[in-house]
Amino acid sequence: MGFLMDGLDTDAEAYDRKYNDRDLVKRILGYFRPQAQRMLLVALMILATSLANTALPVFISRSVDQLASDPQNINLGMIALTITILASLGWVFNAIRQWQSSQAVGNVVLKMREDAFDAVLKRDLSFYDQFSSGKIVSRVTSDTQAFSTVVTLVMDLMSQVLLIIILIGYLFSVNVELTLITLALAPFIVATALAFRSIARNTITSSRRILSEVSSHVQETVSGIGVAKTFRQEQAIYNEFLDVNQKSYRINLRTGYVFSGIFPVLNIIAGFGTAAIVYFGGVRSLEGNFTPGQWYLFIQGIALFWFPLTSIASFWSQFQLGLAAGERVFALLDAEPKVVQTGDTKLPNIRGEIEFQNVDFRYKDDEPVLTDFSLHIKAGETIALVGHTGSGKSSIGKLISRFYEFQGGRILIDGVDIRSLDLADYRSRLGVVTQTPFLFDGTVKENIRYGKADATDAELVSAAQRVGGGDWIDNLQNGLDTEVGERGNNLSMGQRQLVSLARVVLQDPAIAILDEATASIDPLTETLIQEGLDTVLEGRTSIVIAHRLSTIRNADRIIVLRQGKIIEQGTHDSLMQGGGHYAELYNTYFRHQSLSYIENAKNL
Numbered sequence: 001m002g003f004l005m006d007g008l009d010t011d012a013e014a015y016d017r018k019y020n021d022r023d024l025v026k027r028i029l030g031y032f033r034p035q036a037q038r039m040l041l042v043a044l045m046i047l048a049t050s051l052a053n054t055a056l057p058v059f060i061s062r063s064v065d066q067l068a069s070d071p072q073n074i075n076l077g078m079i080a081l082t083i084t085i086l087a088s089l090g091w092v093f094n095a096i097r098q099w100q101s102s103q104a105v106g107n108v109v110l111k112m113r114e115d116a117f118d119a120v121l122k123r124d125l126s127f128y129d130q131f132s133s134g135k136i137v138s139r140v141t142s143d144t145q146a147f148s149t150v151v152t153l154v155m156d157l158m159s160q161v162l163l164i165i166i167l168i169g170y171l172f173s174v175n176v177e178l179t180l181i182t183l184a185l186a187p188f189i190v191a192t193a194l195a196f197r198s199i200a201r202n203t204i205t206s207s208r209r210i211l212s213e214v215s216s217h218v219q220e221t222v223s224g225i226g227v228a229k230t231f232r233q234e235q236a237i238y239n240e241f242l243d244v245n246q247k248s249y250r251i252n253l254r255t256g257y258v259f260s261g262i263f264p265v266l267n268i269i270a271g272f273g274t275a276a277i278v279y280f281g282g283v284r285s286l287e288g289n290f291t292p293g294q295w296y297l298f299i300q301g302i303a304l305f306w307f308p309l310t311s312i313a314s315f316w317s318q319f320q321l322g323l324a325a326g327e328r329v330f331a332l333l334d335a336e337p338k339v340v341q342t343g344d345t346k347l348p349n350i351r352g353e354i355e356f357q358n359v360d361f362r363y364k365d366d367e368p369v370l371t372d373f374s375l376h377i378k379a380g381e382t383i384a385l386v387g388h389t390g391s392g393k394s395s396i397g398k399l400i401s402r403f404y405e406f407q408g409g410r411i412l413i414d415g416v417d418i419r420s421l422d423l424a425d426y427r428s429r430l431g432v433v434t435q436t437p438f439l440f441d442g443t444v445k446e447n448i449r450y451g452k453a454d455a456t457d458a459e460l461v462s463a464a465q466r467v468g469g470g471d472w473i474d475n476l477q478n479g480l481d482t483e484v485g486e487r488g489n490n491l492s493m494g495q496r497q498l499v500s501l502a503r504v505v506l507q508d509p510a511i512a513i514l515d516e517a518t519a520s521i522d523p524l525t526e527t528l529i530q531e532g533l534d535t536v537l538e539g540r541t542s543i544v545i546a547h548r549l550s551t552i553r554n555a556d557r558i559i560v561l562r563q564g565k566i567i568e569q570g571t572h573d574s575l576m577q578g579g580g581h582y583a584e585l586y587n588t589y590f591r592h593q594s595l596s597y598i599e600n601a602k603n604l
Contacts, residue, residue, distance in 0.1 A: 060296065339402060356376075356409065383559055
């Protein structure tokens with residue numbers, strides 16, 4: 001089947017890892033420990049089902065012999081009733097087993113999906129910079145669901161193994177020679193199935209990866225559909241999807257070849273075994289060494305024997321589906337974090353003093369962003385970071401937020417190394433407004449409360465009204481109960497900014513980090529946003545990645561950056577008098593912005 005592998009390899013993610021089957025099974029069993037009582041009941045039902053299914057052909061065999069030897073004294077009605085009871089008991093026991101198994105599998109998959117989603121939340125921002133969100137989503141959803149397949153197979157395997165043990169024990173008691181003939185072909189079935197093992201594992205792993213690529217492509221397309229339509233790229237995107245989908249088709253076809261190929265081979269081998277039993281059993285029966293009932297029992301027994309045996313043999317091939325899915329989920333759970341805390345110190349009251357001491361930071365090994373960077377920010381001070389794109393402004397904010405790991409130096413918060421802080425506690429006193437505010441589907445009120453889940457309605461309304469005097473609320477269709485839509489699409493960009501500012505005001509953090517948006521908004525909304533910014537900046541340490549002249553001029557200190565280094569710092573007036581890089585930025589950008597704002601204000 002080597003031809004099936006040509007040209008269809010899919011790339012693994014950098015955090016993917018290989019687990020051997022023993023480690024995977026051990027870890028899977030760990031998820032079953034809380035289900036111990038339910039699994040005990042499942043085991044008992046498996047035993048009862050196996051006994052009932054074995055008793056049925058044994059009873060029929062004895063009834064056939066009785067019918068042949070003493071047909072006058074046989075009660076056919078009682079035989080029919082007993083067969084019905086045995087068959088019904090087998091069905092009832094199996095139904096209970098299936099019900100309890102479904103409960104156990106559902107609970108295990110529920111726990112695994114919760115763990116996977118928790119891992120998603122705990123991954124660093126750098127993780128999402130490197131890996132596609134669509135592929136990550138695929139691991140949380142489809143891979144955890146596929147994992148349930150392996151759990152179901154384990155349940156079936158237990159039942160089938162027990163059935164074989166009971167059946168073989170009884171067959172040996174009837175006729176050793178025919179039982180040995182039955183067992184003689186078992187190694188061939190197992191060997192054939194195991195030969196498919198490595199092919200199946202590689203095939204299924206590729207299948208899971210290409211599925212995540214398809215999910216990622218669709219998610220990215222839906223997220224950027226507006227841009228695609230604006231630039232009339234629908235056909236180009238569709239062609240890209242055709243390529244990915246064709247690749248998925250070929251890999252899924254290869255998977256079908258693997259799994260459809262194994263069962264015919266196994267059934268052919270089983271057919272030889274059945275033919276041998278029919279022949280040798282018939283000869284012994286004609287010779288009088290074997291009763292017709294015993295011959296029937298072996299023929300029925302061989303059918304009961306081959307099905308679970310072929311299932312067990314092919315189990316290792318089918319098992320790869322669940323193992324591959326479990327492997328991908330566990331890789332997500334085990335991904336090494338880049339942001340590593342050395343302690344869990346909780347600061348009772350954060351004053352907001354921040355100090356960078358000779359910090360080195362880079363997103364990639366060959367792309368330094370900050371080199372030997374030092375900066376001291378006093379508690380309660382407002383600083384504005386200015387500089388061209390790539391100067392390191394946003395990186396400073398991300399490092400203070402502890403979203404990324406720095407490679408050298410120290411960052412101190414109130415004199416305490418940021419790496420030793422309890423991150424959840426620290427970030428609860430940190431307010432961040434991103435350049436493009438993100439709103440979750442729901443109402444304006446729910447999005448503002450996101451900053452403080454236990455806030456009362458009165459606190460929430462007060463925070464909203466403090467932003468821009470609250471005038472913006474009147475322009476919302478249903479006030480604070482207005483639905484914002486997916487990603488806030490029902491609101492203008494300016495309204496989204498005001499909601500995000502109200503969120504920070506409600507949170508009342510000790511440190512605020514604001515990346516001002518550059519989106520074009522009307523002068524009135526810009527005035528409201530500026531008033532909101534003033535409210536956010538008041539009385540706390542604030543780091544502003546500034547794009548508006550008014551924010552820069554009101555800052556206590558302006559830090560001018562170039563290629564990750566501070567080249568100037570001071571107030572607006574002192575920097576303008578110095579005639580350096582800041583004066584150049586002001587004259588080429590900020591002065592034009594100020595004149596444009598004044599002109600727009602006159603036209604209101």
